[in-house]
Amino acid sequence: MGPGPSDVDPRITGALARPTIGHLDPAFIQLMDEIKQLLQFAFQTSNELTLPISAPGSAGMEACFVNLLEAGDKAIICQNGVFGGRMKENVTRAGCEAIMVEDEWGSAVDTAKVAQAIAAHPDAKLLAFVHAETSTGVQSDAYALCQMASAAGMLSIVDTVTGLAGIEVDVDGWGADAVYSGTQKCLSCVPGLSPVTFSQAAVDVIQSRQTPVQSWFLDMNLVMGYWGGGAKRAYHHTAPINALYALHESLTILQEEGxxxxxxxxxxxxxxxxxxxxxxxxxxxxxxxxxxxxxxxxxxxxxxxxxxxxxxxxxxxxxxxxxxxxxxxxxxxxxxxxxxxxxxxxxxxxxxxxxxxxxxxxxxxxxxxxxxxxxxxxxxxx
Amino acid sequence: MGPGPSDVDPRITGALARPTIGHLDPAFIQLMDEIKQLLQFAFQTSNELTLPISAPGSAGMEACFVNLLEAGDKAIICQNGVFGGRMKENVTRAGCEAIMVEDEWGSAVDTAKVAQAIAAHPDAKLLAFVHAETSTGVQSDAYALCQMASAAGMLSIVDTVTGLAGIEVDVDGWGADAVYSGTQKCLSCVPGLSPVTFSQAAVDVIQSRQTPVQSWFLDMNLVMGYWGGGAKRAYHHTAPINALYALHESLTILQEEGxxxxxxxxxxxxxxxxxxxxxxxxxxxxxxxxxxxxxxxxxxxxxxxxxxxxxxxxxxxxxxxxxxxxxxxxxxxxxxxxxxxxxxxxxxxxxxxxxxxxxxxxxxxxxxxxxxxxxxxxxxxx
CATH class of the missing domain: 3.90.1150.10 (Aspartate Aminotransferase, domain 1)
Structure with a gap:
């Protein structure tokens, strides 16, 4: 009963221990398609680019920032706990400028301060915030913040590592552009995967970059060739097969419950x-x-x-x-x-x-x- | 019987399915210490910085390159299959120059060509090569190549994703500086982790960087605070607990066999x-x-x-x-x-x-x- 990993349903550890098959096996590719559909259900989105990153939530965060930002870009980051600070690290390590909007630890993100930051920095490429802060137990108003970003012509990045399946997550309803989560919180799956979803606007930005994504492993242009390739899937990396069995089971349990x-x-x-x-x-x-x-x-x-x-x-x-x-x-x-x-x-x-x-x-x-x-x-x- | 993932020993899937505990639980920290020691045994090294990256081998490769290189550096890359090409991607995405030494797919790295490249580029920071090429089934002479690098004052990066536990890997005997592997090949563990080891010379380079590592998730300065912190471990990311149970079991099996x-x-x-x-x-x-x-x-x-x-x-x-x-x-x-x-x-x-x-x-x-x-x-x- 800590901040995660949470207890894992024995149905999920049972799935985890199934025999390992190849990452290009037709049976596994069918499982991948089902995982995509189940994640779309969980995130409440029709985003085509919806999949689990083969690494923990921190890598999901990094995938969102390094794919959407190019060196010299400006990003508005809301910080009201540990994870806003980590977002700032991601922005500066991508050679970009972070405009910080800070609130007390234990308080929600103040939308009035965010409105000021957007007005002061209309050239910012994106607004990022934590929907469910694992360090403080606070939720912020994801709908309002995403709508403010899109009204200003900015993309939004939403951290809902602790939110997904525990409280309402409505990616399409919010109009969010890049959202990442973790498997080890309210999905009760094993740690090690980070479900992400990107809007069409985000995909357009990723596909029209001037410079390559700084991370080869997290480059969504390559990852989508494996996860989205239909019959013509291109090998990118060896997927964590057994962890994906577990995620499939955990999402199936969520679908059964509703x-x-x-x-x-x-x-x-x-x-x-x-x-x-x-x-x-x-x-x-x-x-x-x-x-x-x-x-x-x-x-x-x-x-x-x-x-x-x-x-x-x-x-x-x-x-x-x-x-x-x-x-x-x-x-x-x-x-x-x-x-x-x-x-x-x-x-x-x-x-x-x-x-x-x-x-x-x-x-x-x-x-x-x-x-x-x-x-x-x-x-x-x- | 493909190029990996290989079949997983039922002892290992059994370990994988054990109940998930916290990543800062004292019992888990003891398991981490044992994994470090078992990896030192498998790699034949006394390197203190020896641990599994919480992501597949591609991320282990990226961890080696982005920690050792800074923008503007030069790296000599041997390519005799798929993975040398991926190394080149890592070098250029880090803002560095890749000097390519190319051999036919299916042949070993030609040490004479490497000697020429070292002579032509004495300012290169490192030499990287694939010890065991998964795309072609070829092994190259890791001892000779590492010795050539160190004689020239360069660091070495060795890919032995498919080598570890299948053929001799002798990190200290080779004098290698950064070596990465995978769990889903001859360790017969589930895919999703990448064991890495760094020499003291590599650690010195990492700790005296002028610029931050471009990846927050793979920054070894932060990762070693979690894996090497003794009693004072700092939270970095949520480790893939169950996959680490499996790795511990797989390394124990290797130790039992010898x-x-x-x-x-x-x-x-x-x-x-x-x-x-x-x-x-x-x-x-x-x-x-x-x-x-x-x-x-x-x-x-x-x-x-x-x-x-x-x-x-x-x-x-x-x-x-x-x-x-x-x-x-x-x-x-x-x-x-x-x-x-x-x-x-x-x-x-x-x-x-x-x-x-x-x-x-x-x-x-x-x-x-x-x-x-x-x-x-x-x-x-x-």
Whole structure:
């Protein structure tokens, strides 16, 4: 129950362990086509260029930036946590200028500041932001931000590594141009792949570049020759066959449940966790309007030994919760309720383990009330 | 029995399917330390910076080039197959100049030509070559080439994606500076990871760069903070946890067998396959001194329908063999005997399937003699 990787459904590890076949085998190529269609479903897009990058989310981020930017371009980057800073690194390493729009860690991206930056830099090629910040548990308004970018004639890049399948992701509805995610969060698949999708406008930019993409491995002109080539697929790199079996299974599970049902499940378990935490007197850090249900930022009460508590949870309860990052280190916990791990059993385990351990550290709590509060949420929802 | 991915040992798929834990979990960090040590064993190196890149071999190649080169540098690249051409792409996309030393596809790198190139370009920063060419089944003299580079004050980059565990790889003995491999060949692990190792001289170059590495994801200054950080590991990206379980198991299997025993097994199965092929009148393309035992390039006899034969092998025998690439397309087959798939059962299946299918295409062959010839090799070896 950390910020990811989340628990993997045994159906998915079962798929993962199937016999490895060749990356040009006709049966595998059919699987690739199905993965593309399932990703289009998950992202809610008809974008033809929709596929999993054969590397973790950081490489998906890099694929978006190095394909859309050429040296000398300008990009507006929204930073309200760790991953906006990583976007800046991608921009500067591509020989481009990053215009930063900064917000407090724990707050959503301020659209008014973004509007100022767009007005001040109408020559920027793109606007990039994090839809679901894994470092802070905050969601920003992807629809508004993508619409602002396209109204200004800019492309948009959206990080929804933690968002996909946990909250609404609507790539076509937003009008987003390049969106990347990860497999190890609300898809509950193994880490190591990064689903991406590019709009036709983004593809046009990629295909009309003046200079080659600086990364051969991430050059979408080459990657699309393998993933999009129909019968005439060109070898680019050896795909991670077994991880793709797992992704196929995870997306099939998502399709069986349905997108809305998955979002509702994440919301319900968040409500139950929140009720239990508040019964213990613990506070959620992020304001209600921008909370991610799948990643809960909790203030650590005064006098609590953060590291000792997390060690106790891991050793005595086999339960991982996440530490704070950056300025939030030692001040918050990050409790994930992602994908397969977003379930009432985990909510109860986490509340009971936290309550017992806090009592063990000397806090005066009435044992058992937290789980009862969570159960009341489930009872009212059913 | 293609050019990879090879068959994966069920012990390895079993490891792959273990429950996913966090990438900063103490138990996982111990596993990372063990993987480093096992890779040092496999590469025969004491290099501290030895780890698996979280992406396929193409990304391992790119990691070597973008970390060691800075814009404006010059690199001597040996090309005798597909992968030398990919190296050139990496050099030019890093804003550097590639001095090409070209040999025929199917021949080893000519050290005399390399000596000329080094003499003509003493200002080159590095020499790069493919130790084991997956596209042609050729091995080149890694020791001689690395020694020539270091004598000239240049770094060396060695591609041994198909070499590792199939033939001798001796990173410290060669004096190589940057070496990358893949997991899906003679390690018989799932595709998706690229083991790399860097000498101290290479690390010094990386740590004293004037400009940042163009790829954030592949920046070894950051990657080594996660893999080499001891107790103070810094989060860089989410490691592909399950794939690393599999790599650990695959390297453990290699250690149990022993390096020399693994090389001898690959050589023995190659000899048996060769005896059977020659009994059928089929010819190996590569001259004996530079043949890779794990990847056998076979001339397609006149009048044989290449595509139809490979389709029959796949559909009727569940057996994949590789097609020729580039100039060799339609002229050769590539028969892999890699890792777990390098065994007498596969040799016999392949010979019998080829013989039957060639007879079915009208060739006049004495059925059954090929397998007998292979068996004679095994009998004499035991």
């Amino acid at each position: 997108l809305e049902a998955s979002w509702a499940r994440h919301a319900r378990n968040h409500e139950a966790l929140k009720a239990g935490l508040e019964t213990m007197g613990l506070q959620l850090v992020v304001e209600a309007a921008s909370r991610l249900p799948q990643l809960n930022l909790v203030s650590i009460p005064d006098g609590v030994d953060d590291a000792a508590l997390r060690t106790t949870l891991l050793q005595d309860y086999n339960l991982e919760i996440g530490a704070g990052l950056g300025a939030l280190a030692g001040k918050v916990w990050r409790i994930g309720l992602m994908g397969y791990a977003s379930n009432p059993g985990n909510v109860r385990l986490c509340l009971a383990a936290l309550e017992n351990t806090l009592i063990g550290q000397g806090l005066s709590l009435a044992g058992g009330k937290a789980v009862a509060a969570a159960n009341a949420v489930y009872a009212s929802a059913s | 390096l020399e025993a693994s090389w001898a097994r690959h050589a023995r199965n190659h000899e048996a396959l060769k005896a059977g092929l020659e009994t059928m009148g089929l010819q190996l393309v590569v001259e004996a001194a530079s043949r890779l035992p794990q990847l056998n390039l076979v001339s397609i006899p006149d009048g044989v329908d290449d595509a139809a034969l490979r389709t029959t092998l796949l559909q009727d025998y569940n057996l994949e063999i590789g097609a020729g690439l580039g100039a060799l397309a339609g002229k050769v087959w590539r028969i892999g005997l890699m890792g777990y798939a390098s065994n007498p059962g596969n040799v016999r299946l392949c010979l019998a399937a080829l013989e039957n299918t060639l007879i079915g295409q009208g060739l006049s062959l004495a059925g059954g003699k090929a397998v007998a010839a292979a068996n004679a090799v095994y009998a004499s070896a035991s």
